[in-house]
Amino acid sequence: MDEARSGHAEGVPQERPAKRPRLADSVTAASAGSCEWAQVISAVQPAIVALKVTFVVSFEDEQAAVALGTGFVVDKERGLILTNRHITGVGPVRALAIFDRHEELEVEVVYRDPIHDFGFFKYDVTKLRFTETAEIALNCEDLCVGTEIRVVGNDAGEKLQILSGTIARVDRNVPEFNTVYNDENTFYAGAGAGTSGGSSGSPVLNKSGHAIALNAAGTDGAASAFFLPLDRVCYTLKSLREGLPVQRGTCQASFLFKAFDELMKVGLLESHEHRVRDKKKAATGMLLVDAVLCEQKKLRPGDILLSIEGQICIDFVYLESILDSKVGSSVEVIVCRGGEELTLDVEVLDLHSLIPRSYIELGLDVVHSLGYHAARKTHLPLDSGVYLARPGYVFESLGCDWGSLITTVNGKATPSPEAFVKAIEDIPDRQYFTVHWYDLRDFRHLP
Structure with a gap:
């Protein structure tokens, strides 16, 4: 079973000089050797950050918690950091980026892809004091079988680990996750890089120092790692730079x-x-x-x-x-x-219109609309009910757990959050009312 990974970058690296050698003009993807790899890593290291993200509210199957992973700067002038969608989260978040010289800056989500496992954070470039500004160029054309790569990130919670590998295939169908979310309509690349928790969002670098893919997932008990190609990432980045909405x-x-x-x-x-x-x-x-x-x-x-x-x-x-x-x-x-x-x-x-973007909170219960991924996974219409992301004082007393689909409240259908509000707004305080729901995790119907 394929499983997405995230972990905490807790290690403290040794102090490094602020100035690093830049890539030599003579270094090419065909000629680079181990010495040039050292130059590549040294040049891109300031652009790689550890991310500490707090999921403030439970949303879909993402529980309120702390996620940690990796990101890398793709636009140093605008302060754009590329990482995974499962690191940016899908609901409200607070996030910190820890840069190479241990500087911590607050970052905010500027884009989450509705389908593919990538998203962008943004930081204030004027607040970076010690770390040398750097960015990693994206190259979606050089992802091909046989390419020697380095995955540079916070593997297994260790700050700045470097894993090596060779691209073995570029036409793998998407990994299957045992979650509501699952990527679709894209190939994944595969390599025996042995990535683990914390390396989510790491750049997959070639010998020219370009990111040719985004580390996204791996297989438990095996060295197999799966990388997201950058075609839609480059498309999205272009739109963000131009200040245009990202059409999906x-x-x-x-x-x-x-x-x-x-x-x-x-x-x-x-x-x-x-x-x-x-x-x-x-x-x-x-x-x-x-x-x-x-x-x-x-x-x-x-x-x-x-x-x-x-x-x-x-x-x-x-x-x-x-x-x-x-x-x-x-x-x-x-x-x-x-x-x-x-x-x-x-x-x-x-x-974008099929992905939940808002929620209702009622006595610590969190509900929102049934989104694209949950509807596809359960093969239910999008207006079947509202999704319970977190049970609180009201619905937990019914034995209604997270991942449930609430279809009626007080005898009124709740196909949308707006209908849910109308169904409960006239119920007096401390008054019992009926609820019908499905437990989507095993699809039981409970009265």
Whole structure:
């Protein structure tokens, strides 16, 4: 089972000189050796920070607690730090960034991706006193099999650990987490880097000193580490630098990459394979619809994506670029369903609007709307009820635990937080009332 990691950077490193050698112009990805790796690490070290994040309020399956991990500066002029989504959190947070010279600065979340495991913090660049300003350039083009890498972060809670590895594959489907949240619609890269808690959010560096991926997860009991490619990260960073909203679109479906031989078993025709291979010689498979929201009435699990907007689509980068550019409109999709070609006009929704951004607190109970990830995981409509992120004095007395979906209160349906407020606002103080809910963790229905 794959599991996301986070840990505390408690170690205190030795004092290092403020000035460090910069990367030599002659260092290239092909020529760099162990000596050049030392230059790479020395040059990027001031840009790598330890993050201490307090989740102030329980939100979705994220309990109020302290999370610790790694981040790195990607824009030193604007003070932007890249890290994982499970480090930025999904609810209200307070966070500190501990820089190379042990300086602690408060940081605030400026972006959380609704799907992929990345987010951005921002710090006040004028408050940095001792640490040399530095940033790590992002390069999403150099992520390829055989690339020698270093993962520099706070592995196992030790400040600034350096792990080595070689990219073994770049077409792995997303790791499966035993949580409400799960990434989708992207490849992950894999390497035997042996990362563990605390290294979440670390840059995956090549010999040129560029970040080619973001460390995101690993496998317990094995050396396997999983890295998020930076295509959507670069897209988001560009929008943040330009002060523009980050458009993220969804067709309310998640896709997986499957090999041609596997797709033949669910209806792919040989003519479809030949058509793809004529256009893309190196193709080994295509995208398959894995799951859809209940609101998605056109696409079905098992549909094989043949084209989108008239172009053959066999990778997630092109798929997401199209969806992000079509928010609020629709796309023409051709799929193969049971050996038959179907042309569908699929609506593209704003993905940010499907993620909970506010909550209601009642006697320490915390409830919010049912979000995209919980709805997809349980295959329930988004308006099925409100999600109990933390049981307090009211709902805990009923035996209602976190992760429950409250469907009615006092005989009134609660499809949204607004409906929940209306259902409880007329109940007198100290008055009993009826509640119906589902325990989403094992999907029991309790009266």
